[in-house]
Amino acid sequence: MSEYVLETKDLGISFGGLKAVQDVNLSIKRRQLYGLVGPNGAGKTTIFNMLTGVYQPTTGTFYLEGEELKGLNQEKINHKGIARTFQNIRLFNNMSVIRNVMVGLHNQPEFKCGIVSSIFRLPSYYKTEKAMREKAKSILRIVGLEDERNNLACNLPYGKQRKLEIARALATNPKLLLLDEPAAGMNPQETADLVEIVKSIRDQFDLTVLLIEHDMKFVAGLCDEITVLNFGTVLAQGKTNDCLNDPEVVKAYLGG
Amino acid sequence: MKKNIQWKNFLNYFVVVILGIIFTVLTMSGGLSTSFRYLLEQITIAAIAAVSLSLVVGFLGELSLGHAGFMCAGAYIGGKVAYLLAENTGLGNSLITMIIALVVGAIVAAVLGLVIGLPALRLKGDYLAIVTLAFGEIVKFIFMNSDKKTFGGALGLDTPRFNSKYLFIVGFVLILITLAVVQNLMRSKHGRAITAIRDNEIAARATGINVTKYKLIVFMISSMFAGMAGVLYSYANYTIQSSKFDYNYSIEILVMVVLGGMGSINGSMIAATIITVLNVELATILTGNLAVLQRLVYSLILILLVIYNNAPAFKNFREKNNFRALAGRLRPHNPSRIDNDEGQWARIPTKIKMDEILSTDFAKVDSFSPDKPDKPEGGH
Amino acid sequence: MEIITTIINGLSLGGIYAMIALGYTMVYGIAKMLNFAHGDIIMAGAYAIFVFFNMTGHPVIAIVCAIVICVIIGVSIEKLAYKPLRGASPLAVLITAIGMSYLLQSLAQIIFGSAPKMVIMGDLGVTTIGSLRIQNYTLITLVCAIIVMVALTLFVKFTNTGRAMTAVSEDKGAAQLMGINVNKIISITFAIGSSLAALAGLFYLLKAPSVIPTLGAMPGIKAFTAAVIGGIGSIPGAMVGGFLLGIIECIVNALPGISPYVDAIEFAILIIILLVRPTGILGKVRREKV
Numbered sequence: 001m002s003e004y005v006l007e008t009k010d011l012g013i014s015f016g017g018l019k020a021v022q023d024v025n026l027s028i029k030r031r032q033l034y035g036l037v038g039p040n041g042a043g044k045t046t047i048f049n050m051l052t053g054v055y056q057p058t059t060g061t062f063y064l065e066g067e068e069l070k071g072l073n074q075e076k077i078n079h080k081g082i083a084r085t086f087q088n089i090r091l092f093n094n095m096s097v098i099r100n101v102m103v104g105l106h107n108q109p110e111f112k113c114g115i116v117s118s119i120f121r122l123p124s125y126y127k128t129e130k131a132m133r134e135k136a137k138s139i140l141r142i143v144g145l146e147d148e149r150n151n152l153a154c155n156l157p158y159g160k161q162r163k164l165e166i167a168r169a170l171a172t173n174p175k176l177l178l179l180d181e182p183a184a185g186m187n188p189q190e191t192a193d194l195v196e197i198v199k200s201i202r203d204q205f206d207l208t209v210l211l212i213e214h215d216m217k218f219v220a221g222l223c224d225e226i227t228v229l230n231f232g233t234v235l236a237q238g239k240t241n242d243c244l245n246d247p248e249v250v251k252a253y254l255g256g
Numbered sequence: 257m258k259k260n261i262q263w264k265n266f267l268n269y270f271v272v273v274i275l276g277i278i279f280t281v282l283t284m285s286g287g288l289s290t291s292f293r294y295l296l297e298q299i300t301i302a303a304i305a306a307v308s309l310s311l312v313v314g315f316l317g318e319l320s321l322g323h324a325g326f327m328c329a330g331a332y333i334g335g336k337v338a339y340l341l342a343e344n345t346g347l348g349n350s351l352i353t354m355i356i357a358l359v360v361g362a363i364v365a366a367v368l369g370l371v372i373g374l375p376a377l378r379l380k381g382d383y384l385a386i387v388t389l390a391f392g393e394i395v396k397f398i399f400m401n402s403d404k405k406t407f408g409g410a411l412g413l414d415t416p417r418f419n420s421k422y423l424f425i426v427g428f429v430l431i432l433i434t435l436a437v438v439q440n441l442m443r444s445k446h447g448r449a450i451t452a453i454r455d456n457e458i459a460a461r462a463t464g465i466n467v468t469k470y471k472l473i474v475f476m477i478s479s480m481f482a483g484m485a486g487v488l489y490s491y492a493n494y495t496i497q498s499s500k501f502d503y504n505y506s507i508e509i510l511v512m513v514v515l516g517g518m519g520s521i522n523g524s525m526i527a528a529t530i531i532t533v534l535n536v537e538l539a540t541i542l543t544g545n546l547a548v549l550q551r552l553v554y555s556l557i558l559i560l561l562v563i564y565n566n567a568p569a570f571k572n573f574r575e576k577n578n579f580r581a582l583a584g585r586l587r588p589h590n591p592s593r594i595d596n597d598e599g600q601w602a603r604i605p606t607k608i609k610m611d612e613i614l615s616t617d618f619a620k621v622d623s624f625s626p627d628k629p630d631k632p633e634g635g636h
Numbered sequence: 637m638e639i640i641t642t643i644i645n646g647l648s649l650g651g652i653y654a655m656i657a658l659g660y661t662m663v664y665g666i667a668k669m670l671n672f673a674h675g676d677i678i679m680a681g682a683y684a685i686f687v688f689f690n691m692t693g694h695p696v697i698a699i700v701c702a703i704v705i706c707v708i709i710g711v712s713i714e715k716l717a718y719k720p721l722r723g724a725s726p727l728a729v730l731i732t733a734i735g736m737s738y739l740l741q742s743l744a745q746i747i748f749g750s751a752p753k754m755v756i757m758g759d760l761g762v763t764t765i766g767s768l769r770i771q772n773y774t775l776i777t778l779v780c781a782i783i784v785m786v787a788l789t790l791f792v793k794f795t796n797t798g799r800a801m802t803a804v805s806e807d808k809g810a811a812q813l814m815g816i817n818v819n820k821i822i823s824i825t826f827a828i829g830s831s832l833a834a835l836a837g838l839f840y841l842l843k844a845p846s847v848i849p850t851l852g853a854m855p856g857i858k859a860f861t862a863a864v865i866g867g868i869g870s871i872p873g874a875m876v877g878g879f880l881l882g883i884i885e886c887i888v889n890a891l892p893g894i895s896p897y898v899d900a901i902e903f904a905i906l907i908i909i910l911l912v913r914p915t916g917i918l919g920k921v922r923r924e925k926v
Contacts, residue, residue, distance in 0.1 A: 084462055119436075507731075549746070566728035
């Protein structure tokens with residue numbers, strides 16, 4: 001098995017000739033909390049979209065635990081073990097909180113129940129439903145949403161919606177979790193909670209996390225290594241503190 | 257294991273069964289007129305069609321204007337099978353013939369549903385609506401221009417009228433089957449996946465839901481029951497003409513689903529009943545010169561009802577005076593009461609904003625970004 | 637020679653489709669709704685011509701009156717049925733539009749009965765060029781259609797109202813903030829669409845001089861198909877789609893074996909085009925941002 005959970009090789013994409021992202025090389029170790037930072041429009045979300053199969057990279061490729069995933073569609077990539085959250089929250093708004101998580105559990109092998117057994121209500125149906133509910137509850141407990149489980153997802157406050165997205169992504173049992181601005185719109189207290197939650201899920205699920213964030217305090221508190229992007233290219237890469245003190249990075253952020 | 261049965265969830269089966277029994281007893285005692293039984297048959301046909309369409313429109317969230325096409329195929333194929341069996345085999349015009357016809361009609365319609373599900377993978381909203389409409393019209397025209405010997409051409413196909421007073425019972429049984437399949441499907445993990453696709457397709461994909469598979473399955477099941485409704489239709493009438501199954505008929509079924517409340521199975525059935533009664537009764541009351549008034553009344557009711565139910569100006573009035581609010585006023589309020597665990601399969605999520613189905617509001621795109629990223633280099 | 641006649645006939649029929657399709661596409665672009673009742677405005681226009689032609693015996697007066705009546709009907713439908721639903725769901729508007737279509741048809745049936753009404757406007761003759769024989773009404777239809785389309789394109793591009801229409805179709809809210817009276821623009825759009833439908837009614841009468849309450853249903857659906865083939869919301873798209881559909885229809889009609897299936901074939905072509913280009917030939921590709 002490869003030393004790295006996620007490896008990208010010269011990953012790049014262009015739209016109509018415009019290079020949105022080029023030559024991104026990431027190497028993320030198991031159980032690492034890795035940050036992807038950069039100004040608006042630097043191509044961070046585009047990288048996420050490539051890693052989850054929304055876009056197909058124009059150049060380069062990427063590997064999950066040594067297996068090349070380039071060219072697979074979104075569902076397949078999720079089955080292989082990459083789950084994500086979205087910058088602009090995408091929940092199943094008309095479904096209750098617990099159902100959102102149960103959709104995430106849909107493909108787990110232990111909750112197998114065919115359409116025919118569902119329609120005929122065979123015993124496996126009742127067993128699966130019960131087990132899924134219990135599992136979903138336990139995931140919601142971790143992110144602190146167990147009491148909200150019967151509310152509609154669209155009625156949750158913003159910060160809780162973000163947590164629910166994380167819970168749903170966790171339910172797909174990923175090896176690598178991609179978080180797109182998880183702390184956006186959260187107050188300082190919620191942000192502090194989130195740091196703890198991310199750390200605890202990393203430990204409980206033996207996860208690797210790649211996250212995009214603007215809040216430098218959040219990144220510094222969570223990530224040991226980061227990659228700084230600007231205009232689609234890598235500006236700096238390495239230990240968080242070194243990167244954030246890099247004069248190029250400061251210039252890119254402050255426009256100096 | 258305790259199955260934790262909630263009787264509330266079986267209420268609609270009970271209502272259907274009890275109504276079926278009442279009408280059967282009335283028929284046996286001779287208390288039901290032929291025209292009333294005909295009305296019952298029409299209601300069951302409409303109810304099956306509406307419930308099956310609500311699977312596509314209400315739960316999958318795709319607009320289909322070609323539901324009558326599946327019924328047309330079911331009616332013609334099932335009717336022909338029934339005719340051939342009744343003429344050429346020892347089965348005659350029996351219940352077994354009917355069951356075979358129903359199965360064949362359902363299978364043919366399901367295959368057609370699979371075919372129409374394919375464009376649904378690529379198209380959304382208005383575009384899918386017009387494609388399904390076109391599909392329904394194609395089916396209609398094919399049967400209309402078919403060979404006179406096989407399907408009767410423009411004059412229509414003669415079918416064996418199931419010569420029994422009890423055809424409506426078959427309709428009631430089919431309603432029960434439709435209800436069971438649709439509700440059980442929607443209350444399972446597969447139903448959750450389907451509603452997830454409706455709520456947010458991108459997120460559903462990212463969560464690993466096989467969108468292709470579920471869209472095709474929903475279209476197949478929906479058209480299968482539409483096909484059964486078609487076979488029932490061919491049994492309830494002596495001849496079937498494909499011109500009956502035009503887009504107006506599809507729209508009528510859609511209206512039942514929409515008026516019944518999107519994604520509400522019981523609502524669809526109630527609306528199907530009301531609209532069918534309205535249509536049949538108006539046709540009986542308004543005879544002669546008044547017959548033209550039928551469509552006028554129907555269209556006025558439709559317009560006023562939709563405007564009342566949807567106009568933003570009436571929002572406050574509606575919310576103060578709807579059934580739920582009235583029922584709520586009768587019930588003692590107890591803030592400490594905690595509702596059941598909704599994570600159970602008890603309730604199908606039915607809340608859906610209609611505009612999410614026919615969404616014409618796309619995110620604005622920057623002028624330079626095309627729909628696809630550039631082709632990978634090196635041809636890999 | 638026959639093929640040229642067929643193509644000219646196709647262009648002429650396509651011109652009619654394009655004019656109706658323009659009504660669909662403009663209303664869609666600006667009000668973001670499918671005006672299902674649009675086809676029945678054609679029928680209303682045809683009946684209006686019937687009434688005024690029999691009254692005055694003068695075709696031009698009849699046409700002008702028909703246009704006025706269609707505009708009144710179109711705009712009042714918008715004010716009475718669609719305006720209260722602005723901001724409500726598109727599906728509700730769609731169903732109201734369907735109801736309106738039924739309403740117009742049944743009103744026509746009540747007023748005029750279901751028997752066909754004949755409108756004989758005189759034979760326009762035949763033009764012969766060499767061995768080519770073309771019905772004059774086809775040429776008139778084609779020329780009128782082209783004039784109308786050029787005028788409409790110029791109107792949308794170069795007048796203030798036209799530019800305001802473009803702005804409203806791009807972004808209603810922003811247009812309103814820029815001081816554009818959105819309600820007025822929507823009414824103008826319906827008025828233009830309805831007058832085009834009245835003209836289409838005239839051309840249908842030139843082709844076949846009888847009118848029944850369901851005259852507009854099939855041309856309406858066909859023109860809607862044309863609008864979608866061209867890319868709904870796009871004015872040049874409606875023209876392209878209309879002409880394409882007209883030519884296909886006339887070619888298929890000229891082929892003996894498959895001519896009964898002409899409608900089925902047209903719809904099949906629609907499905908195929910949409911499968912290849914999901915937003916029609918000239919429709920803008922809009923992608924949801926992830």
